[in-house]
Amino acid sequence: MGGGRLIDTLRLTAEEATGLVERGEVSGAELHRAYRDAIAERDPELHAYLCTVEDADGAGVPIALKDVISTRGVETTAASKILAGYKPVYDATVAARCKDAGLPLLGKTNLDEFAMGSSTENSAYGPTRNPWDPTRVPGGSSGGSTAAVAAGLAPWALGSDTGGSIKQPAALCGVVGLRPTYGTVSRYGIVAFASSLDQVGPIAKNVRDCALLHRIIAGRDALDSTTVELPEPIELPEAEGLKGLRIGVPKELNDAEGIEPGVTEAVNRTIELARELGAEVGGCSLPRSVEFGLPCYYLIAPSEASSNLARYDGVRYGHRSEANGDVRAMYERTRREGFGDEPKRRIMLGTYALSAGYYEAYYGQAQKVRTVIRDEHEAAFEQFDVLVSPTSPIVAFELGARTANPLAMYAADLLTIPSNMAGLPGLSIPCGLSEGLPVGFQLIGRQFSENVLFSTGHALESAIGFDFVPERYR
Amino acid sequence: MSTAWEPVIGLEIHVHLKTRTKMFCRCPVAYFEPPNTQTCPVCLALPGALPVPNRQAVEWTILLGHALGCQIPERAIFHRKNYFYPDNPKAYQISQYDQPLCVNGSFEVPGAAGDRVVGIERAHLEEDAAKTIHLGGAEGRIHGSDRSLVDFNRAGTPLVEIVSRPDIRSPEEAKNFLQLLRQTVVELGISDAEMEKGSLRFDVNVSVRPQGSGELRTRTELKNMNSFNFAAKGIEREVRRQIQVYESGGEVVQETLHFDPGNESAPPLRSKEEAQDYRYFPEPDLVPLEPERELVERLQAALPELPSARIRRLETEVGYALAEGLVTSGRDELYSRIPGERAAVANVVMNELAALGLDAASVNAEELGKVIERRGEIPRAAFTDALAASTSPDFAAERYLAEASIADASELDPVIDRILTENEANVAAYRGGKEGLLGFFVGQVMKETGGKANPKIVNERLREKLRA
Numbered sequence: 038m039g040g041g042r043l044i045d046t047l048r049l050t051a052e053e054a055t056g057l058v059e060r061g062e063v064s065g066a067e068l069h070r071a072y073r074d075a076i077a078e079r080d081p082e083l084h085a086y087l088c089t090v091e092d093a094d095g096a097g098v099p100i101a102l103k104d105v106i107s108t109r110g111v112e113t114t115a116a117s118k119i120l121a122g123y124k125p126v127y128d129a130t131v132a133a134r135c136k137d138a139g140l141p142l143l144g145k146t147n148l149d150e151f152a153m154g155s156s157t158e159n160s161a162y163g164p165t166r167n168p169w170d171p172t173r174v175p176g177g178s179s180g181g182s183t184a185a186v187a188a189g190l191a192p193w194a195l196g197s198d199t200g201g202s203i204k205q206p207a208a209l210c211g212v213v214g215l216r217p218t219y220g221t222v223s224r225y226g227i228v229a230f231a232s233s234l235d236q237v238g239p240i241a242k243n244v245r246d247c248a249l250l251h252r253i254i255a256g257r258d259a260l261d262s263t264t265v266e267l268p269e270p271i272e273l274p275e276a277e278g279l280k281g282l283r284i285g286v287p288k289e290l291n292d293a294e295g296i297e298p299g300v301t302e303a304v305n306r307t308i309e310l311a312r313e314l315g316a317e318v319g320g321c322s323l324p325r326s327v328e329f330g331l332p333c334y335y336l337i338a339p340s341e342a343s344s345n346l347a348r349y350d351g352v353r354y355g356h357r358s359e360a361n362g363d364v365r366a367m368y369e370r371t372r373r374e375g376f377g378d379e380p381k382r383r384i385m386l387g388t389y390a391l392s393a394g395y396y397e398a399y400y401g402q403a404q405k406v407r408t409v410i411r412d413e414h415e416a417a418f419e420q421f422d423v424l425v426s427p428t429s430p431i432v433a434f435e436l437g438a439r440t441a442n443p444l445a446m447y448a449a450d451l452l453t454i455p456s457n458m459a460g461l462p463g464l465s466i467p468c469g470l471s472e473g474l475p476v477g478f479q480l481i482g483r484q485f486s487e488n489v490l491f492s493t494g495h496a497l498e499s500a501i502g503f504d505f506v507p508e509r510y511r
Numbered sequence: 512m513s514t515a516w517e518p519v520i521g522l523e524i525h526v527h528l529k530t531r532t533k534m535f536c537r538c539p540v541a542y543f544e545p546p547n548t549q550t551c552p553v554c555l556a557l558p559g560a561l562p563v564p565n566r567q568a569v570e571w572t573i574l575l576g577h578a579l580g581c582q583i584p585e586r587a588i589f590h591r592k593n594y595f596y597p598d599n600p601k602a603y604q605i606s607q608y609d610q611p612l613c614v615n616g617s618f619e620v621p622g623a624a625g626d627r628v629v630g631i632e633r634a635h636l637e638e639d640a641a642k643t644i645h646l647g648g649a650e651g652r653i654h655g656s657d658r659s660l661v662d663f664n665r666a667g668t669p670l671v672e673i674v675s676r677p678d679i680r681s682p683e684e685a686k687n688f689l690q691l692l693r694q695t696v697v698e699l700g701i702s703d704a705e706m707e708k709g710s711l712r713f714d715v716n717v718s719v720r721p722q723g724s725g726e727l728r729t730r731t732e733l734k735n736m737n738s739f740n741f742a743a744k745g746i747e748r749e750v751r752r753q754i755q756v757y758e759s760g761g762e763v764v765q766e767t768l769h770f771d772p773g774n775e776s777a778p779p780l781r782s783k784e785e786a787q788d789y790r791y792f793p794e795p796d797l798v799p800l801e802p803e804r805e806l807v808e809r810l811q812a813a814l815p816e817l818p819s820a821r822i823r824r825l826e827t828e829v830g831y832a833l834a835e836g837l838v839t840s841g842r843d844e845l846y847s848r849i850p851g852e853r854a855a856v857a858n859v860v861m862n863e864l865a866a867l868g869l870d871a872a873s874v875n876a877e878e879l880g881k882v883i884e885r886r887g888e889i890p891r892a893a894f895t896d897a898l899a900a901s902t903s904p905d906f907a908a909e910r911y912l913a914e915a916s917i918a919d920a921s922e923l924d925p926v927i928d929r930i931l932t933e934n935e936a937n938v939a940a941y942r943g944g945k946e947g948l949l950g951f952f953v954g955q956v957m958k959e960t961g962g963k964a965n966p967k968i969v970n971e972r973l974r975e976k977l978r979a
Contacts, residue, residue, distance in 0.1 A: 105559075106559075107557075107558065107559045113558065115558070120558065123558070125552075125557065125558070125559075126552065126557070127552050127557070129559055224559075224561060224796075225559065225560070225561050226552075226559040226560070227559050228558040228559050229558070229559065229796075231795075232795035232796050233795035259563065260561060260563060261561050261563075261796075262561070262562070262563050262564065262796065262797050262798055263795075263796065263797070263798060340792065341792075341795055343593075343790075344591055344593050344602075344603050344790070344792070347593060347595065347601070347602030347603060348556045348558070348600060348601050348602050350595060350597075350602060352597050352600070352661070353555060353556070353557075353600065354557070364597060364659065365595075368595055388790065391593070391790035391791075391792055392788055392790060393788045393790075396790075396791075396792070400792055
């Protein structure tokens with residue numbers, strides 16, 4: 038009924054869309070169709086989606102889910118060939134909670150295969166491009182979800198974050214992304230990468246949308262033993278000021294080698310804004326977290342991945358290579374053909390790190406360092422409520438620029454990994470442009486302090502006035 | 512000169528817990544359902560599925576730990592044991608490694624030659640694998656088979672692994688240990704422990720050493736044995752073999768001997784023990800188990816009198832063999848209810864009654880005791896009838912005792928006198944030395960009394976009268 042007139046998917050926030058639906062000005066089906074039209078128009082260039090869903094199965098605001106989230110009857114591949122054609126018989130808890138909240142599925146978004154990567158170039162089904170500049174990557178691994186939200190192909194989306202896979206692509210695409218406190222969002226039904234680090238989180242155009250979506254998915258799940266009850270309900274942020282908030286600026290996260298000057302500039306401007314809004318700002322230090330965070334992450338995550346990815350053996354689902362009657366040969370061919378280079382690299386790293394004689398020196402030692410990282414953050418939080426830094430040292434880079442050098446790609450997560458290793462929540466909000474590309478501002482909080490992150494992020498966002506619609510679409 | 516050798520035996524026992532649902536999902540534990548009907552995303556290891564531990568299984572493992580005299584540490588951890596095999600859907604088994612639920616126990620096994628205290632290294636909780644069937648190959652093994660079928664109904668069944676220290680010194684002791692352990696888990700109500708069903712399985716580690724030496728030599732592992740008797744035989748055979756190897760100057764090689772459960776006489780298949788690296792690490796999908804002390808104590812208090820204690824108690828009444836038999840067959844409760852001379856009661860319970868396969872709980876013990884007490888006086892057929900009827904609600908000893916034989920000399924003497932008078936020639940022949948004729952007279956008396964005469968008394972009376 039002329040609803041299309043009201044639906045500018047590039048500008049419309051999920052909160053506004055909810056209002057339209059509630060007031061009966063637009064139906065859920067019309068919303069769904071509007072986004073499908075936008076997908077048809079812009080996704081052939083971007084390739085944010087691996088698959089889309091034709092009919093809305095809910096009357097609310099539609100959502101895109103990263104393709105590690107199991108969706109009953111809808112192909113779920115983790116962007117890997119080894120899961121080609123796999124249609125789950127069950128919904129992940131977060132997918133079920135979205136369904137229960139009436140959010141119809143728009144489709145499944147692209148990612149680095151098994152969430153391993155920082156550019157979405159490791160997808161077995163081809164890369165996603167950045168809506169701000171299609172010659173550049175959207176970041177990763179949740180690059181499909183962040184690109185979809187930035188390009189108005191979904192009002193909001195879910196991603197998953199292991200070493201920075203929500204925060205970093207949110208930064209590179211100019212959207213808001215939350216990596217929740219470990220244990221607050223169910224992992225049941227999430228194709229596992231590194232179980233002790235994986236966490237699903239919301240991606241949206243602004244902080245309030247992010248909080249709304251987080252409220253839907255967070256909370257204990259009897260099917261995931263590592264989840265806990267939220268100590269307090271998620272609040273929608275209102276306040277515009279930051280009076281009384283103590284903001285810490287960790288030296289090592291802000292002065293790290295390789296941070297682009299344009300990024301530092303935008304971040305410093307935001308810190309200045311925070312001061313103007315009434316926050317107290319002071320310096321602090323996380324020396325060991327930053328020095329050892331990345332190397333320890335690259336022991337723990339591949340170790341767990343080597344075990345988590347072992348189930349893809351061709352016996353029960355997904356890709357199976359035929360091999361002359363020998364089960365071992367079948368396993369080997371299936372996995373050789375089914376996995377891309379990055380999963381293979383991490384499976385080998387992890388298998389090695391867990392091997393007898395190496396376990397103590399590698400996995401065991403990395404777990405000990407993790408405790409050190411946790412303690413170091415805890416000490417900083419005795420003085421501060423929120424720690425801030427750039428989310429990514431660099432803005433979106435060109436496709437192919439880092440694929441030849443895995444270590445350069447791993448460094449993209451340098452600033453997001455330390456707090457992830459400590460299990461802490463982190464929010465990335467866009468804080469300006471550098472060379473015409475979005476810069477992300479990372480806010481790290483205490484365990485379960487999502488409300489503090491949302492209220493801080495919301496106040497800053499209002500003061501920054503960032504226009505989340507990519508210039509080329511305005 | 513020849514060395515005296517001593518067997519060194521350790522056991523690893525796997526027991527299925529008879530919980531309603533599986534270890535890490537809510538699928539029913541079921542044994543005889545059509546293949547792959549008792550499955551879900553968790554036990555099929557679909558992408559994203561996560562384990563949730565079965566609380567009942569944890570409690571039962573602690574209960575068993577108490578029965579094995581174990582300590583229950585404050586904190587236990589599940590580990591992943593990584594290996595590829597089609598029956599292992601996640602390609603790792605969730606098991607326990609260096610922090611199991613139960614540690615450092617000791618289990619007392621009464622024996623004919625005194626008690627043996629067997630150390631229990633650990634008892635831990637894990638999940639069972641699926642069942643595989645290999646078609647078209649030799650010996651039903653995966654190598655060389657045409658294709659393999661997997662049934663995931665069993666995948667994820669809670670399994671307790673009990674590891675003994677190498678404290679067992681003979682095949683008989685191993686058998687006693689296994690029987691007693693089996694009876695213990697059955698009585699705790701935590702497992703059927705039926706070998707035929709696969710709910711009890713065990714492996715045996717065997718080595719030998721010169722008597723008196725404390726060394727532990729290379730051991731071999733015996734797998735797939737389908738009965739306790741077969742295990743005892745297998746151990747005996749392996750001990751003999753190892754002694755022979757050493758005595759002929761050789762070395763025992765570490766290997767696994769797989770027995771073919773379908774063919775007990777076939778020699779075992781040997782496979783070199785591969786030093787497989789399972790890459791254990793703490794299962795990140797589960798939080799550590801920290802059983803509340805209150806629960807641990809409550810389970811300790813709930814422990815019933817254990818079979819070993821009952822064997823020791825009954826041993827003083829009927830000797831070790833009968834006591835062990837009564838307890839490990841679960842018949843000692845019936846034995847205790849039946850009044851009368853203990854050895855006689857024990858023998859009847861273990862032999863005639865056991866053979867009848869009656870429901871022990873419904874036996875009228877009081878009445879049956881009266882029958883057993885006067886067993887010598889009633890015909891064998893009447894005794895058997897009495898046993899068979901002992902579970903019926905109107906069973907009464909009186910009816911069977913009425914058939915008691917005529918043992919009263921005052922009743923028998925007139926009959927005997929008459930027979931002797933009627934057979935004067937034979938009497939003379941007997942007295943002349945043909946003592947074999949006694950049987951003839953006995954037969955005549957039995958015939959006269961319709962078989963009711965007590966043969967022992969008849970013999971005595973005849974001998975006395977013929978002597979005169």
